[in-house]
Amino acid sequence: MPDAHFYSYDDFDRRLVAERVEQFRDQVRRRLAGELTEDQFKPLRLTNGLYLQLHAYMLRIAIPYGTLSSRQLRKLAEISRKYDRGYGHFTTRQNLQLHWIKLEQAPDAIAALAEVDMHSIQTSGNCVRNTTADHFAGAAADEIEDPRVWCEIVRQWSTLHPEFSFLPRKFKIAITGSPNDRAAVRVHDIGLRLWRNDRGEVGFEVIVGGGLGRTPMIGKTLREFLPKDEMLAYLEAALRVYNRYGRRDNLFKARIKILVHEIGVEKMREEVEAEYESMKDSALKLSPDTIEAIAQHFAPPPLRPKRTLVPEVEALKLEDRNFALWLKSNVAPHRVAGHAIVTASLKPAGAPPGDASAAQMEGVADIADAYSYSEIRVSHEQNLVLPHVAVEDLPAVYRALDKLGFAEANIGKITDIIACPGLDYCALANARSIPVAQRISNHFAALARQHDIGDLKIKISGCINACGHHHVGHIGILGVDKNGVELYQISLGGDVDFGHTALGTILGPAVPAEKVVEAVDALVTTYLEARAEGERFVDTYRRIGAQPFKDRVYATV
Template sequence: MYIYDQYDQTIVDERVTQFREQTRRYLAGELADTEFLPLRLQNGLYIQRFAPMLRVAIPYGMASSKQLRKLAEIARKYDKGYVHFSTRQNVQYNWPQLEQVPDILAELATVQMHAIQTSGNCIRNTTTDQFAGVAADEIVDPRPYCEIIRQWSTFHPEFAFLPRKFKIAVNAAKQDRAAALVHDIGLYLVKNEAGEIGFKVIVGGGLGRTPLIGTVIREFLPEQHLLSYLDAVLRVYNRYGRRDNKYKARIKILVKALGTELFSQKVEAEWEHIKDGATTLTQQEINRVTSHFSVPAYEALPATSQQLAQQLADDPNFNHWYQQNVNAHKVPGYSIVTFSLKPTGVAPGDVTDKQLEAAADLADQYSFGEARVSHQQNLVLADVKQNDLYPLWQAAIQHGFATPNIGLLTDIICCPGGDFCALANAKSIPIAEAIQSRFDDLDYLHDIGELDLNISGCMNACGHHHVGHIGILGVDKKGEEFYQVQVGGNAGSDASLGKILGPSFAKEDVPNVIAKLLTVYVSQRTPEERFIDTYRRIGIKPFKEQVYAKAH
């Protein structure tokens, strides 16, 4: 993973010193709320329903065991003993004291972490596939390009105050695990007929009040022009994006208003002026950044393990976990393991300080001292020997990481909702817990198969409900919490937006609604179909009729 040089460390240390003084002045009454607002947002600090919330950057989801231990220490010392992982591969503290935030940032800086540009109208944390660098279906490792984008975008003076927040995702695998099509900019790493590496550029995706799937504005961008082309896109957005209405300020609204063709023309015209300028990437620079992502000291192992095969045959519980939580690795003899942070009764994405320390220990023991945060709010150990899977599973059980539900109904993406967020119309966490409790039969979950269920507490869609196979949105009806249900969304390379079933439901009815949707799926599916496949074949009508059918 990327290691700071002295330049990086100096920038982060100086930012801590600046914010410490800004916080002192605010608490002393020398800065008004309106003056402090942009300063705290630049440092990842929100004011939530009951307390501040500090969002810490985890660039492209990678964290060392040392960093996990520091996150645990901070949770114990300054918070309530746990953290929350978000869909942007970041980590959030929900209960810090404002006067202690500079101390938290100073501690983070000791392990090369920060909260810079995790909020505000700027370029946020660039995300990618949690399996980047080890995925068997990967064209090329996207992490060096994510790091290049991070270095380019951090403190970029031209893009510090954009019309609205801006999110970039990079995907290099056949399966899009980064939800790139619903980002402001999605980048697909591709190779042309000559075998040269480049990018398919997708612009104007996003969720929230106006969900849209991004559109391709360039089929192949040579890798050396990555930053100059991003400059061109951002300049067009900065120039023409609306600033009079925050609900119409995202780049997706601009692309829709201008049309893809005209927007693309403006980007190309801007790019012509800068394409061969100072931001052109040299092979030397690409190699320099790539060198930070060196291949671990893998052992030469057989592609298959007789020991593992016997363990899978002898222990059906281990086999269930293996089928759901283990993925193929591009290096023979190794596997990718996902720790589920979604056991029944735990808020999705939450992990305690003790669990973080356990994850750090397991990363040191089994995965070269590194872990990943996934878009689905889970943790990943990316480099586990096949012969280590059984003892790792046993350890994962002890620490609450071994629920075999990755990709299943109870692997719910969920925002913090009304329990924390001042913007939320309704609570999200209790709905997730109710669904997990109702569908806690693992045999049933495995029979249902792959199903993405996403929950958001408001239209800002932090829980990505629009692209869940089943999406749930909290709404307010005359002061009461209700929930709108959508079906048919998908976040992959064939991304789609869910359609609303109809009138919303009271919170106690939501698990029954999910059960009715599953009844339709089970009765209508063919043997090879997932939920999303059946929905696309039969449409919304059968689901709607079942859910709203009157009892006789």
């Protein structure tokens, strides 16, 4: 049965994935039989998203542009229960990681994914990774166009693209269709932002060379306005330039951001435009029929405008303070009157950010079936989204999410923390992330206080690779290892909001693990004392600078 309202595999997709499953099954058999060495096998398993981490194999499953059907989410729950330890970790790239996969069962897990049109191809390696999107796509009140149509076109183009399977380094693309950037497009290798020009035409701003990691950079505008039908040819031109000139001699200087930094965006533009000139009228130019054929898959569900003021909702607001707070923080405006977008918080107090048990995944799938046209989205902030909920159903959705532990009214608040898996799982990490997030979460658990503090994004990474996006946290926390001791470097002022995208500035010397909560508390206290009317934490920081925060933190810790 096809999944409604977004792309379903055709025969070509199914055959491709089925063939890959059988190839991988044979590769695993040969490895277990000793016919392949680890050196021979490693690139093959990584091509299928299977990493070997500290304790076990980890399978990274692609969730294209963060969109899932209830059927797919149930299957992910089933796979996690059958082949893993019954839970999964939703990541900052809108994917799902299962951290306890057995190699001998990995082909069966991947075959189970294929049953619901999913795979783990290109979730590792120096190729184009899963294209991410605004998690409110297709539903947001502020949206110009659904970016997932373009994500799907990129997915089809980039899957096993022979020319771009061995790029200098991995390549991440994000697309947003709204002026309020919820996809962090300025910190991706290429970010595409749909906007409408003075003539009323919708096209892309093409942003290149953003990224986090050890050398964080904010992307630069490569093309101010690109007609939509030219997107694929232009991407091909940009990737071709990167493939040709990107550095292969130094792993740490291989990302496109370094190329753009070294040659300058003007030279990069010149090269891309020259390359583009030779292919702009090629088969990569998207015909209206092609675009329409993909767009049809993303036809919105048949929502009819409904009443926006619902007495039951208003009554419950007065009766249940947590519900009232939840409406404020976890419910966003929908494009259709009488509907709303609900974010299920995967950050209940003290929980590992982004983790969900199999039972919770099934519970969210049930809620999506009952109230959100069977659709779920994964946000890069590690939450799940129900994109199409009628306002009149909000009390029922709130109660159902509360039963799952996912109704914490904390979206955008201090406990809605992004955290990478850190040293508890990851072979690259230097320090733990999750236990730090848990301690902060427990310390600030009181919802009234969180709402008083207001919007404040804490982002934690366990190493310089920055999977926890610490560079763009209002408060960024980076774990470092100093002679075997975990220390945490704090930065302030990072932001991914459009027009305000900024990298955080390091506050001062790193603090010991046991002092991180006190340091964050000191930052919050400084803000609360200094804030002007209506200022968020990051606004106050921009106005008063780092010094008052620094003074308080280092007097405290």
